[in-house]
Amino acid sequence: xxxxxxxxxxxxxxxxxxxxPPPTAEAGVVKWVRVNLFSSIPYSILTLVSLYVIYxxxxxxxxxxFNGVWHTSNIRECREVLExxxxxxxxxxxxxxxxxxxxxxxxxxxxxxxxLAFVLLFGALAPVLFPNAPRRLLILTGLYPFIAFWLxxxxxxxxxxxxxxxxxxxxxxxxxxxxxSFAMGAAGGVATAMVVWWIGGFVTGATxxxxxxxxxxxxxxGGFMLNMILGVVCVSLSLPxxxxxxxxxxxxxxxxxxxxxxxxxxIRGVPLITLLFVANVVLAYFLPxxxxxxxxxxVIIMITxxxxxxxxxxxxxxxxxxxxxxxxxxxxxxxxYAQSMRLIILPQALKISIPGIVNVAVGxxxxxxxxxxxxxxxxxxxxxxxxxxSSDWNGVYWELWLFxxxxxxxxxxxxxxxxxxxxxxxxxxxx
Amino acid sequence: xxxTVFLGALTxxxxxxxxxAAATLDDVKARGKLNCGVTTGLVGFAAPDSNGEWNGxxxxxxxxxxxxxxxDATAVEFVPTTGxxxxxxxxxxEIDMLARNTTWTFSRDVDLKFTFVGVNYYDGQGFLAPKNxxxxxxxxxxxxxxxxxxxxTTELNLADFFRANKIEYQPVPIETNAxxxxxxxxxxxxxxxxxxxxxxxxxATFENPGDHVLMPEIISKEPLGPLVRHGDEEWSDIVRxxxxxxxxxxxLGITSANIAEMSAxxxxxxxxxxxxxxxxxxxxLGLDAEWAKRAIAAGGNYGEIFAKNIGEATPIGLARGLNAxxxxxGLLYSPPFR
Numbered sequence: 001x002x003x004x005x006x007x008x009x010x011x012x013x014x015x016x017x018x019x020x021p022p023p024t025a026e027a028g029v030v031k032w033v034r035v036n037l038f039s040s041i042p043y044s045i046l047t048l049v050s051l052y053v054i055y056x057x058x059x060x061x062x063x064x065x066f067n068g069v070w071h072t073s074n075i076r077e078c079r080e081v082l083e084x085x086x087x088x089x090x091x092x093x094x095x096x097x098x099x100x101x102x103x104x105x106x107x108x109x110x111x112x113x114x115x116l117a118f119v120l121l122f123g124a125l126a127p128v129l130f131p132n133a134p135r136r137l138l139i140l141t142g143l144y145p146f147i148a149f150w151l152x153x154x155x156x157x158x159x160x161x162x163x164x165x166x167x168x169x170x171x172x173x174x175x176x177x178x179x180x181s182f183a184m185g186a187a188g189g190v191a192t193a194m195v196v197w198w199i200g201g202f203v204t205g206a207t208x209x210x211x212x213x214x215x216x217x218x219x220x221x222g223g224f225m226l227n228m229i230l231g232v233v234c235v236s237l238s239l240p241x242x243x244x245x246x247x248x249x250x251x252x253x254x255x256x257x258x259x260x261x262x263x264x265x266x267i268r269g270v271p272l273i274t275l276l277f278v279a280n281v282v283l284a285y286f287l288p289x290x291x292x293x294x295x296x297x298x299v300i301i302m303i304t305x306x307x308x309x310x311x312x313x314x315x316x317x318x319x320x321x322x323x324x325x326x327x328x329x330x331x332x333x334x335x336x337y338a339q340s341m342r343l344i345i346l347p348q349a350l351k352i353s354i355p356g357i358v359n360v361a362v363g364x365x366x367x368x369x370x371x372x373x374x375x376x377x378x379x380x381x382x383x384x385x386x387x388x389x390s391s392d393w394n395g396v397y398w399e400l401w402l403f404x405x406x407x408x409x410x411x412x413x414x415x416x417x418x419x420x421x422x423x424x425x426x427x428x429x430x431x
Numbered sequence: 432x433x434x435t436v437f438l439g440a441l442t443x444x445x446x447x448x449x450x451x452a453a454a455t456l457d458d459v460k461a462r463g464k465l466n467c468g469v470t471t472g473l474v475g476f477a478a479p480d481s482n483g484e485w486n487g488x489x490x491x492x493x494x495x496x497x498x499x500x501x502x503d504a505t506a507v508e509f510v511p512t513t514g515x516x517x518x519x520x521x522x523x524x525e526i527d528m529l530a531r532n533t534t535w536t537f538s539r540d541v542d543l544k545f546t547f548v549g550v551n552y553y554d555g556q557g558f559l560a561p562k563n564x565x566x567x568x569x570x571x572x573x574x575x576x577x578x579x580x581x582x583x584t585t586e587l588n589l590a591d592f593f594r595a596n597k598i599e600y601q602p603v604p605i606e607t608n609a610x611x612x613x614x615x616x617x618x619x620x621x622x623x624x625x626x627x628x629x630x631x632x633x634x635a636t637f638e639n640p641g642d643h644v645l646m647p648e649i650i651s652k653e654p655l656g657p658l659v660r661h662g663d664e665e666w667s668d669i670v671r672x673x674x675x676x677x678x679x680x681x682x683l684g685i686t687s688a689n690i691a692e693m694s695a696x697x698x699x700x701x702x703x704x705x706x707x708x709x710x711x712x713x714x715x716l717g718l719d720a721e722w723a724k725r726a727i728a729a730g731g732n733y734g735e736i737f738a739k740n741i742g743e744a745t746p747i748g749l750a751r752g753l754n755a756x757x758x759x760x761g762l763l764y765s766p767p768f769r
Contacts, residue, residue: 277516284520374513375513386478389478
């Protein structure tokens with residue numbers, strides 16, 4: 001701070017520089033692009049190549065999508081309308097829309113029934129899937145299987161009513177005796193339900209046509225509806241069955257343990273398609289001719305068995321992951337086997353198993369398309385069989401298969417997003 | 432132990448099936464519906480339309496039998512079968528007859544214990560090639576790549592043909608017919624081979640069918656026809672003579688248009704016998720006198736059925752060829768109605 005200094009230094013800033021925006025090259029989009037896309041020469045080349053690939057795909061896909069034809073009645077008309085221009089014949093979807101969703105034989109004036117059952121499905125699932133949903137919806141969940149059966153298959157309302165009465169009576173007996181012993185309660189409940197159903201058989205026989213919807217035989221089910229029926233029924237049946245098998249496999253009673261082990265290992269060792277062939281073809285030889293054991297029922301049984309074996313193994317993994325202390329803690333509280341499982345072990349084990357169970361459920365839902373191989377007209381069977389074989393639409397592939405892929409993607413992606421949400425909800429710190 | 436139970440169950444099931452097979456006609460009448468096995472879909476031969484109504488060349492045979500037996504051409508329950516499930520469906524009694532473009536072979540007839548009641552389409556393996564390949568005969572195909580469905584008799588026929596003609600080829604194995612169409616159009620192979628009717632149907636779906644030609648050579652025999660189980664001769668007679676009635680009707684000039692007029696009586700005794708105004712042919716079959724009249728009225732005679740489903744006026748555009756009446760140089764030859 002001498003005079004000399006002030007003479008040498010020509011300029012000294014005495015206030016701070018006002019804040020200025022960063023240089024354009026270091027901010028916003030430009031920076032992002034520079035850092036992420038063009039940070040070095042090889043990256044720049046890769047970026048340009050990728051951009052070109054994306055452009056090439058979109059340049060051929062978008063005209064095909066937006067230039068598509070939606071209102072012609074066969075492929076020849078569609079090609080005439082296009083006059084050689086690129087474009088999809090989406091009119092196959094509008095022409096065969098109902099067949100893709102409901103199959104060829106479901107009566108067309110009854111389409112509202114499966115549609116209503118589908119809408120109700122969300123109401124029935126909500127209280128099970130979302131803890132915030134109104135608890136009163138649980139009543140709908142309980143009644144849903146019977147309502148859905150009546151809506152989809154039709155017939156007199158007494159069939160689902162009697163089934164419901166059997167379940168209700170069984171539950172009453174179970175809740176009366178479960179306090180004494182779980183096994184006694186369960187056995188008594190099953191026996192009561194059987195008796196009620198047996199009596200119900202006579203009642204429904206006598207009241208045919210009372211409050212009846214038009215009956216639709218199983219063989220008339222098809223399209224995406226069939227995939228949904230198989231998927232929903234088999235997943236919901238295989239979950240309890242899988243839990244029972246997983247517990248049975250860990251049982252200390254040798255007979256139960258070995259039955260479960262043999263069942264699981266046998267089913268897991270056999271491809272699903274083989275089981276379906278057994279259901280469709282081999283069983284027909286054993287049943288006396290004339291007995292028509294419902295094909296859908298046979299398929300449901302086989303797919304459920306298949307899925308429950310896998311779910312059992314997933315849950316066994318969850319059970320094995322629990323520290324031994326949890327089992328011992330349950331014992332030390334004086335809980336019996338059923339109570340300790342229900343209150344302490346299973347809630348924790350199932351939580352660990354969620355990703356695995358969802359994985360099996362998604363796979364199972366997609367596997368329902370395998371029924372097309374045993375000549376059932378599910379969505380894939382519909383496309384491969386009747387639609388591609390009609391002289392109207394033989395030759396249209398992309399439109400149909402993309403549509404099928406889209407339907408399955410929506411459902412499977414939904415399931416997987418739900419499971420991720422559920423895992424976040426259940427996230428606890430110690431795991 | 433398990434094996435014994437298994438075999439026991441098999442025997443019981445077999446016996447029961449045998450007992451039931453003896454009276455297919457009664458079963459069908461009691462049921463009021465004919466269970467007819469068809470394909471899950473083959474262009475022109477069997478496919479449901481956009482209303483779910485089954486149509487096609489094979490389907491017409493089912494409808495004719497239903498009309499003859501039950502008096503109603505719509506009283507048919509169509510049971511879709513795949514190549515894998517068709518024979519078990521028939522053997523187990525799930526279906527009463529199979530009309531699913533099935534080739535009549537020795538082993539199917541003898542070993543699988545079925546009765547082929549006749550031939551409703553004479554097919555054979557052919558070749559499809561692009562016009563600009565510049566070949567006019569399959570014998571010029573030396574060194575060509577050939578799209579071929581694996582695991583079929585066509586594969587074996589192809590090997591035989593090329594070996595017999597001492598020329599080379601390169602097979603491109605393909606799983607399904609739809610895949611073959613795509614591969615062929617994409618140029619993965621020079622030539623596509625399968626049954627000639629299938630080739631014609633495939634070509635009809637191309638955007639420019641004129642750019643592709645069918646080779647004149649047919650290298651195998653594929654007589655396709657309806658079949659029933661062994662052991663119920665009354666039933667196989669009914670199906671056989673219903674098919675013959677359709678063929679004879681064309682030969683004798685009975686059509687769905689003039690059948691009402693002709694059934695009033697004509698000068699031709701064979702027409703009268705078919706239409707039931709003379710003789711007791713229906714009674715011999717265990718049916719009424721007008722069985723054949725109803726069968727023909729259901730979809731027309733053989734020629735009409737052919738023209739409507741796969742003939743030259745349809746997109747499939749098959750010529751009669753071998754399937755013309757014997758009087759026109761074809762192979763269709765119905766035994767006399769006498």
